[in-house]
Amino acid sequence: MSIPFDQSNIRWNTLEGLDHVHFHVCAVDEEKRIVDILFKFDANSKIALHRHRCDYVTVVLQGELRIYRANGDLKEVRPVGSYVSTPGDGEAHTEGGGDVDVIAFFSNRNVTGNVYDILDPDLNVVAQFGIPEFKALMEAQGPAVKAA
Structure with missing residues (x-):
């Protein structure tokens, strides 16, 4: 049994349509050329189809990260504590949580253009x-943690 990640001081944000x-x-x-992000994916759900355009590292902090191919087939399950380094421009996929919400840290490295391309079912962007979009999102989200 894993202990839930204490997220009480994290300001979670959402984007309409995602x-x-x-x-x-x-x-x-x-x-x-680094963008670091905490993501929380809902349990037993999938996020939008996308492609990582730069190298990245993932650390799963809570739950299990489930990765699905574009056709919906389960490709991989990363348990809590897993650390994976992946090159950019890999296959299009979607991700989601297992039986509990998954919280994962993504460190995107060597960003020269886009970090993510969000895709439709036909793989159109x-x-x-x-970097400009994530910089704007960071500025809009306010302080890093809620005041105690």
Whole structure:
């Protein structure tokens, strides 16, 4: 049994049209080309189809991260505590939580363009998020944690 991740001081944010996902932008470093984000994916749900455009590291802090191929087949399950380093421009996929909400830290590295391309079912790009978008989201979300 794993202990739930204490998220009481995290300001979770959402974006209209992107269901089953909450985020908190931890850092955007334009000079080092890094975008660090905490994501919370709803239990037994899938987020939007997307592609990671840059290298990234994932650390699962709560629950299990389930990764699905574009056709919906389960590709991989990452348990709590897993650390995975993945190159960018991989296959399109979706992600979601297992039986509990999953919380995972994503450190996006070597960002030269987009961090994520959001895709429709035909793999057409419908939205893009890069450093400028994450910088704006970070500025809009307010302080890093709620005041005690």
